[in-house]
Amino acid sequence: MTIRTIATAPIAGQKPGTSGLRKKTPVFMGHHYLENFVQSIFDVVGAAGKTFVLGGDGRYFNDRAAQVILRMAAANGAGRVIVGQGAILSTPAASHLIRLNKTDGGIIMSASHNPGGPDEDFGVKFNMPNGGPAPEAVTEAMYKRTTEITEYRIVEAQDVDLGRVGRTSLAGMLVDVVDPVADYAALMETLFDFGAIRAMFQAGFRMRMDSMCAVTGPYAVEILENRLGAAKGTCVNAVPLPDFGGMHPDPNPTWAKALMDEMFGENAPDFGAASDGDGDRNMVVGRGIYVSPSDSLAVLAANAHLAPGYAKGLKGVARSMPTSAAADRVAAALGIGSYETPTGWKFFGNLLDAGRATICGEESFGTGSDHVREKDGLWAVLLWLNILAARKQTVAEILAEHWARFGRNYYSRHDFEAIATDKADAMMSALRGALPGLKGKAVEGMVIAGADDFAYTDPVDGSVSSKQGVRVMFEDGSRFVLRLSGTGTEGATLRLYLERTAPGPEGLDLDPQAALAPVIRAAHGIARIAEFTGRQSPDVVT
Ligand code: VG1
Ligand code: CO
Secondary structure, X not given: OOEEEEEOOOOOOOOOEOOEEEEEHHHHOOOXXXXXXXXXXXXXXXXXXXXXXXXXXXXXXXXXXXXXHHHHHHHOOOOEEEEXXXXXXXXXXXXXXXXXXXXXXXXXXXXXXXXXXXXXXXXXXXXXXXXXXXXXXXXHHHHHHHOOOOEXXXXXXXXXXXXXXXXXXXXXXXXXXXXXOHHHHHHHHHHOXXXXXXXXXXXXXXXXXXXXXXXXXXHHHHHHHHHOOOOOOOEEOOOOOOOHHHOOOOOOOOOOHHHHHHHHOOOOOOEEEEEOOOOOEEEEEEOOEEOOHHHHHHHHHHHHHHOHHHOOOOOEEEEEOXXXXXXXXXHHHHOOEXXXXXXXXXXXXXXXXXXXXXXXEEOOOEEEEOOOOOOOHHXXXXXXXXXXXXXXXXXXXXXXXXXXXXXXXXXXXXXEEEEOHHHHHHHHHHHHHHHHHOOOOEEOOXXXXXXXXXXXXXXXXXXXXXXXXXXXEEOOOOEEEEEEOOOOOOOEEEEEEEEEEEOOOOOOOOOHHHXXXXXXXXXXXXXXXXXXXXXXXXXEEO
C-alpha cells in the first residue's frame, strides 16, 4: 500500500469551540477539510507508534470520516487504532476505552446535541490519554497548525471492514474493531447496585428511555432491558440513525417533547430519561415532575453514597459557572470541596485527575464522575435509578426533601438562536462596557452586589481562561449570566442563565419562570437584548 503525501493549503475557521470543531456537514465534506484538521491533530500530538481510540455517534458522514481518519492514522505511523464496531462509540464509552486500554488518546466524531444529516452538523474532537477533551492549550495548537498546514498523509487502500469485531491491519497499523457497548456496560456494573435496580424493575417500576435515534440506543437496550430487566420497549428511538430520524437530539423539554408529554400524561411511567447525539448528556423526569440539570447534579451529589461505586463518599463537586449553586450547598453540607469552572467538560479534567472532584455537572444536561473524563448520560440515569431503588421514594418526593433540606435554586436558561454575529458581539461588548458601573444599582427591587466577566485560574496547572461569561449578581443571591455559545454552526446563539435562591421553608413550590420573572426583566433591561438583537423572547427555554 502506498502512503501518499498530498499538498494542501490552510482552510480558514478550523478553530475548535466548547467541544471540538463543529461545522455544517457539507463544510466538513469539502475538499481537504477533514483531512487538514486530522493532520493538524496528528502534527500536534504525534502519531508514530501510538495507539488511538476512534468512534462517533453514527451521524451522517460518520462512516466515511472514520475510513479517512484510519487511513491518515496509518500514514502517520500510528501503531494501532481501537474502533467501535460500525465506527460507533458514545462519547463516554470512547473516554472509557481510552483509559481502559491506556491509549495515547482518541478521536471522537460527533457534533453532539446538534442535529445530523447531509445539511446539518458534523464534528471532530480529540481526547487526551486521560480520556478527557483536549484542554485549550492543545486545541489552540491544533488550530494554529491548521493555519500553516501544507500537506497531509494518507494511505491508498480499500475500506477497512468495520462491521465485524476483530483485528485487521491497514498498511502495517493494527485495527481492532470492538463491541462498542461491552466494556462500558461492564464499567457500569462496577459502579451501581444492579441487583437492587433489577429488583425494582421486577416489582413493577416502569421507565421510558428516549435515545432520540442517537448513539445511546444500543447501550440503553443492553443495560436497561437486557441486564436490568426493564420491560421490552422501555427504550424508545433506540436505533441510531444518520439523521437521528429528523429529531434534534438535545435532551431538553423542548426537543424531547414526546417524553415530556408521556411523563406528564395519564398513567405515566415512574421515571423518564433522554440522552443526546453522542450520549454524554441526560435529561431526567419523574412522573409529573421535571428535574432541572442543576438540581439533578445536586441530588446526585447528595445521594451518590447510596451507589456502591461512591459508597466511600465524594472528594469534591465541580460545576460550570452558569450552573446553579445548588450543588455548592450540598458540598458545604458534606464538608467537601466545590469548584466553579468555565463552560465545557475540558475544564473538569484536571480536577478529576488530581482527585479534587468526584462528581461534576453542567446546567446543559451534563453530569458525570471520575469513572471517565466526559459527561455521561447513561451513568446519570443509572445513578438516579440506584438512588430511587435505595430510597424507595418517587422523584417528586426526593426533590421535595432535597429542597426542604438545602433550599431551592430556581433556575432556567433562555437561548436566543441564530442571531447575526455582529449584533450579538455588539450586545456583549456594550454589556462588558457597562459592568463597572453596575455595582450598588437597584433593579427590579434587587440590589446589584457585583458584576464581572468570569475568568478562571485552573487550581491544578495555573492556566487562565478569561471572558467566560458575563455575570451580574444581586445581594439576595439571585444572578444572571450571559455568554455566547461555542458549539453552534449558524450565526450566534445567546445564552441567558437565570437563577434565584429560595432558602425555604416558604416558597419552594413556585413555577420557575414565575419565580425568576424579576431576574429575567433585570437581565433584559441591563443587557438591552431586544435593542441589540431584535429578540424579545427566547427560542428555547430549559
Ligand atoms: C454547550 C453547553 C456546554 C457543553 C457543550 C458541549 O456549549 O452549554 O455546557 O459542555 O455544549 O456539550 P455552548 O458553548 O454551546 O454553550 V455536548 O453534549 O454538545 O458535547
Ligand atoms: Co453531547
